[in-house]
Amino acid sequence: MKSMEKTTIKENWKKIAVFVVILLALWQLSAHFGSSMAFATIGDHGDFESWCPLADPDTMKASTDNLRPSKDISLDASLEKQIERLSAAVKCQTESFDDNGDVDEDPRWRTFDGFHDTLKDLFPLIHGHAKLEKVNRYGLVYSFQGASQHLKPLLLTAHQDVVPASSISKWTYPPFEPHYDGQYLWGRGSSDCKNNLIGVMSAVESLLSQDWKPRRSVVLAFGFDEETGGVRGAAKIAEVLEKVWGRDGLALILDEGGMGLTTVGEYVYARPGVAEKGYMDAQLILETAGGHSSRPPAHSGIGIIAETIVALEQNPYTPVLTKENPLRGLLECQAKYTPGELEPWLRRSLQRDDDGTEIGKKLADERGPQIRFSMQTSQAVDIIKGGDKVNALPETVSAIVNYRIAPHDSLDIVKRKIADLLEPIARKHNVNVEGFGSKGSAERRNEGSNSEEEKSFLGTLYLSSLNDLSPSPISPTDIQNPVWHIFSGTIRQVFEDTRTLAGKKVIPVGDIMQGNTDTIQYWNLTKNIYRFSPAREGTRFGVHTIDERIDMTAHLEGMRVYYGESGVLSSLLYPNISEYY
DSSP states (O other): HHHHHHHHHHHHHHHHHHHHHHHHHHHHHHHOOOGGGGGGGTSSOOGGSSSOOOOOOOOHHHHTTTTTOGGGGGSHHHHHHHHHHHHHHHHHHOBBOOTOTTTTTGGGGGHHHHHHHHHHHHHHHHHSSEEEEEEETEEEEEEOSOTTTTSEEEEEEEEOOOOOOOGGOOOSTTTTTTOOOOEEETTTTTTTHHHHHHHHEOOOOOOTTTTTOOOOOOEEEEEEEEEGTTTTTTTHHHHHHHHHHHHTTTTEEHHHHHEEEEETTEEEEEEEEEEEEEEEEEHHHHHEEOOOOSSSSSSHHHHHHHHHHHHHSSSSSOOOOOSSSSHHHHHHHHHHOOOGGGOOHHHHHHTOOOOOOHHHHHHHHHOHHHHHHTSSSSEEEEEEEEOOOTOOOSSSSEEEEEEEOTTTTOOOHHHHHHHHHHHHHHHHEEEEEESOOOOOHHHHHHOOHHHHHHHHHHEEEEEEEEEEEOOOOOOOOOOSSSSHHHHHHHHHHHHHHHHHHTTOEEEEOOOSSSSOOOGGGTTOOOOOOOEEOOBBBSSEEEETSSOOOHHHHHHHHHHHHHHHHHHHHHOOOOOOHHHHH
16 A cells, blocks of 8 residues: 555656646746747737738739829929928918917917918919818818719818917027928928828829829818817818718828837837827816904815815826727737837736736836826816915915826716815815715705705815816727728838838837827717828927927828828728728
């Protein structure tokens, strides 16, 4: 019996030894080939090779055989023409201001009349072939009728206005006196976003010079107050477009935005924005009794508001890398194509499909705010006001807190959290709260409280919101979606054929934008909204500040994208058309 036990023990130890050897071998292989190979389970998210599929750029060439290749745009003659066009546009001082009045009342809008005259001179073919409609006086809508009535049109858009130029003495060259130094064109709007507008119009002008007759209608729409919210420009244009084409009536919208192109070794990530965060300004107004400061309460209105601000800042929102967040798609593409740039733990977590909150928190802690706020609702106390005189207690104190709302949150979630955090503080100071679904005095009345109890409040904290905007819908980046297939394939076809990126592989992948564009007005028109200013890193500078400028080589490359997208999308009859178009 004992010998049998010894034999069994020996066999077990042999099995354990073999297991340990195999385990060590796997460990070494993991270290050699990358830790993402280690211990994949049946429940894993999948093999990296199945991630981030790409459209074939060569299929885009075949659909434009009757047009000149887009690389012709890179010729010296094109460069000279584009310097002339963009310079003429920058000269037009089309600033929009936060306090602008209506277009028929505020004389500051008159500069757009001159800009329209300039566009007419620069683009005679467009103005000779397109149906032009001016919306709310300064919005421009150019329509080119396609041969096939059942195909949904393509919309290319940009904005005419620029942010005001300040600190003029600090500019290297005057902001509205464009200067080309042999590489960069300097001036306000050269990068944001007359570069895009002139690029779009130049691409279409070039197509028209080749007797271009699109199968699909093409619309160019240019708002004039994007920098101040787009309510007079893009919002009015959207109403016109929906009336003409109907809800979900467009095939694709291409606007400014995105993160441009980023090079990592032999790969280039083209990162159009496929989603935008929501927006809200929370307004806190506290009204309390005044009085002489020689007989103050334990906490003045300023002290109470200060306590509410501390409570908000001590309770930030949680970063969550949901499966729907475009950032996840970007990280998966990086895990496949440039794995050395990704943290080993992150590759493993993505493959295992770990909890999005755990991934988000760890990623945000390691990489900081640059990536944190792609996954997290931001909160910033930007304005606080209170007090009129040093010896008088303030009767009204206010604060405004700005929120940029992540896709997994909502306006209601943010408002509810504010109320939940501030109500206990208000109760502690015997202050009533109204707004954001707070209990307030209404509940006290419902519970039968009498007027004397309500009079016992020392003040009221009013909660309200300004400029409410929900997070945008997320546009598709599925390679099976014909619109994304064509859009992303054209980006590859253009940039893989440029001198600056020769030999590199371009990876188009959606990303999320922290700010908003005119597309907030266009959500009803299509689910295929892509925000992309096609420029490589290090080619655009000074956006919204001094010394704005753009590398003109990058401008020509961007023009090639507009040329390619217009030519391909307007000419191609794609399968599964009824589903997407």
